[in-house]
Amino acid sequence: MNKTFKIYAIIFIIIMVILALLEVNKKEVTDWRKNFDLNEKSPFGLFVFNKESKDLFGGNLKKIDQTPYEYYNQNKKTSHNILVVEKEIDKESWRSILGQVSTGSDAMLIVSKIPKEISDSIGYYDSQISFNDQNVLKLTDKNYLNDFINLDKFPSGRGFSYIKPGVEILGKTVEKDNIDQANFIKVKFGKGNIYVHCEPLFLTNYYLLKPGNVRYAQDVFSYLNDKETVWFVEAADAKATSRFFMRFILSKPALKYAWWVFLAGLILFIFFNAKRKQRIVPIIEPLKNTSVDFVKSIGNLYLQEGDFHDMMAKKAQYFLNKVRMDLLIDTQNLDDEFAKKLQLKTGKTIEIINEAIVLIRKAQDPYASVMKEDLTRMNKILDEIIR
Template identity: 30%
Template sequence: MIKFTYIKYSSFLVFFVLFASCKKTNWRENFREKEKSPFGNYIISKEATNLFPKEKITFLDENIYDFLLFDNPEDSTTTRNYILIKHSAYHQTKEGTDELLDFVSQGNSAFIALNFFSERFKEALEFTTNNLDENVWSIHALKKLEGEFYLKNTDFGTEAFKFDRNIRRNYFLQYSDTKTKVLGTTVVGGEQVPNFIKVYHGKGAFYLHTNPIVFTNYYMLSNKDAYTANLLSYLPNNEVLWDTHIKSSKYSNNNRKQPSVFKFFLQHPTLTWFLVVSLVGLLLFMLFNARRKQRAIPEIAPLKNTTVEFTQTIANLYLNEKDHKNLIDKKIAYFLEKVRSKYLINTNNLNEDFINKLATKSGNELQRTKYLINTIITLNKRAECSEEELIGLHKMIENFFNK
């Protein structure tokens, strides 16, 4: 075990100013080494030289499987540390997992912090996990998740490291007692359960952590950098391979593209001729079939009945001019015309006999009919009318015909 120099707080001032100046903060968990948002890995990657001051650090720009398969030196005397801090190792294939397991078994070390480990990886190292918050994804819900972490080594103190948000209740449930050592715990339901373990594998060892969020910019700026430095201090003094996990493997069988159907046809002369003849026949069919088709007859839209729109426009014109008397006269004319056409009653004399006939044929009460006709006679004699009188007459006529 080695002791690292803790990260200097003065160097974080610049990053704090960057966060504070952002108008809209991105609280999504991304774990990217180039991302300066709260839950990116920008600070921990930049401070890697302080954490490993005497060691060469290589940030991988290719998949770990491709690197180990082609760029890994054959010198077995040189041991190295592999570091992966992500949400999940979704770019890691079955072949990549096997290659990493072989890499560690040769005497190398691997520090891996993930929310989700692959089933292949868990089977190989004989452990299982339990994530009580695996279905929690929203920013608001994750913000409520707090946690307390402890480290077994008393050199790091016995006090709890408290974290105030995005701490999933994720821990190791089962593991092999013969090759696993618990290095750290978290509190779940009032009980301390392991969230940081060392798994011996061949000549090397895996250091596994279930909460990669503690390595992000947010906690590195929240006086929690001592905890992350303590975690990484378990790694030996070796060259570091830092996996940025940005690319899929070019050579893994899981990521190889399926051969094209056309490429298969072109590999055989008989099938090639079949493909050419079929394509030519299809083109000729489309060409001659298109010439025999009648051209589409353009659709002619019927003339629109704009009477309603015209009437509305005229009515609005009168309303804007406040010519209420004119509108009342037209309302009266409309009423009398409808009475003549619907009830076949002469409207020349609006006398008592007219009122009785109109009430009988329309089904309206006599008193109601008399009130409407008297209102019409009164308004017809006036030289000016108010807006209220216009509205009242309109409602009386509408109620009369809706009977």
């Protein structure tokens, strides 16, 4: 394990330890989003209301996960109650609801934004918004004056600024520095009634769990007659079940944390591993040996000059130097003793040795007449003796 890898490993371990400490010591963050989800336990979910709804409606409650349009096309209903809580419903479904109300059913809409199909049916009104941090929801009925809810967390401040004659005001939003504004109304429509409450926060977990607040919810629903209530819990905007293959892992905090740590580790591994890879080694051409070319050039020069005697002298000098260095034979006297020693150490015949000595002596004689054939013969014999 090299030094660089050890450094990367230490950095990785330190990062993992820091992430683990941050995860252990982090404070759980409260989700204050107004999701109005039936199964959500966050402050503004409807988990508590969903669990207590049967008691609120005397056990005569039916939850429908179809759109009103689909449901009423498949089911012929007699007079009943219709409940919609903060859901966007398609235009055809609203028309189906109004059709049921006109025949004697009652509809209670607890929505912050009133759909145009309903507002056009009950008469023109403006929905104004107050930006106060706190307000109080009260009912106008004298029997319910002591049942109210104090909205101290993110109230929408919605209310009706214009009420058409004939519309009955059942509840108001009371603020310290503003005039009271209607938030709960009743409108006669055909043989039935439409109830509209524009502040659905009173049904959320945060407010229903506060002591006494449940009475306000009971009072609101007491306006509905004692008959079957159909609650459309899902509509056109129903949350489809996620098909993402990681949905289970990401839904569990521990598994989600482990997944992100795994991804972080994988990225670091790829990064460090890539850094450890040896770069491409450039091909460096070795230096060219020009000795042979030099020798050829010198040889060609001698051949052009025709100085065969000098070439033989240098060849003889090179041969004798090699005999001294490699064979350790004294070359001062080229006599019979020299010839015998050279013959013993090289294994060549005495005739070849004697011929080589004759040619060497001729090369050393500055006055000897040398022919090209002599140079060729000498070069062949000397190379044959010492290879």
